[in-house]
Amino acid sequence: MFNNPISYAGYxxxxxxxxxxxxxxxxxxxxxxxxxxxxxNVYITPAEAAGASLAPSVAGATPLVNNSRRGQVSFTxxxxxxxxGNYVMTNSLITSSSVIQAVASCATTxxxxxxxxxxxxxxxxxxxxxxAGSANTAANVIINYExxx
Numbered sequence: 001m002f003n004n005p006i007s008y009a010g011y012x013x014x015x016x017x018x019x020x021x022x023x024x025x026x027x028x029x030x031x032x033x034x035x036x037x038x039x040x041n042v043y044i045t046p047a048e049a050a051g052a053s054l055a056p057s058v059a060g061a062t063p064l065v066n067n068s069r070r071g072q073v074s075f076t077x078x079x080x081x082x083x084x085g086n087y088v089m090t091n092s093l094i095t096s097s098s099v100i101q102a103v104a105s106c107a108t109t110x111x112x113x114x115x116x117x118x119x120x121x122x123x124x125x126x127x128x129x130x131x132a133g134s135a136n137t138a139a140n141v142i143i144n145y146e147x148x149x
Contacts, residue, residue: 063088063124070146076139079106079131084116085141087127093147094120102127102145110135115143 058066059074066073066089079085094100098120104113110133117128127143 063090065090067092069093072144075141079129079137081131081134081136085129090124092123094123094125096121099148100125102143104129104143106137106141108138111137
């Protein structure tokens with residue numbers, strides 16, 4: 001006969017009585033919470049995630065203002081080949097201890113932008129980009145970012 005080392009029916013030794021079920025405090029996030037990145041004891045449905053991924057986009061010369069936790073800034077400043085460029089974004093959510101993730105891109109052929117530094121300050125962040133490509137960027141340097149506080 002089979003000897004079950006954890007007692008019977010999958011219960012650990014000594015387990016008896018009924019399970020103690022507690023209602024969950026987790027709920028669905030609102031669209032505003034999903035967009036703002038506030039995710040405490042909530043889950044995000046696929047529909048909310050799709051709506052939240054449409055982050056605000058702002059275009060122009062540095063410095064740009066975008067007060068979203070997640071968004072896109074499109075700079076008209078140029079980065080020459082094998083050179084660095086600094087791009088400044090003003091955002092009221094940023095503190096000097098903010099953790100910010102960013103990805104840079106440019107549609108100009110033969111450009112290769114690398115985010116070499118992200119320096120947060122009080123209400124501002126400086127993205128330092130390096131163009132490792134063989135062509136200068138045109139006026140279309142795009143940075144997608146997310147702020148984690």
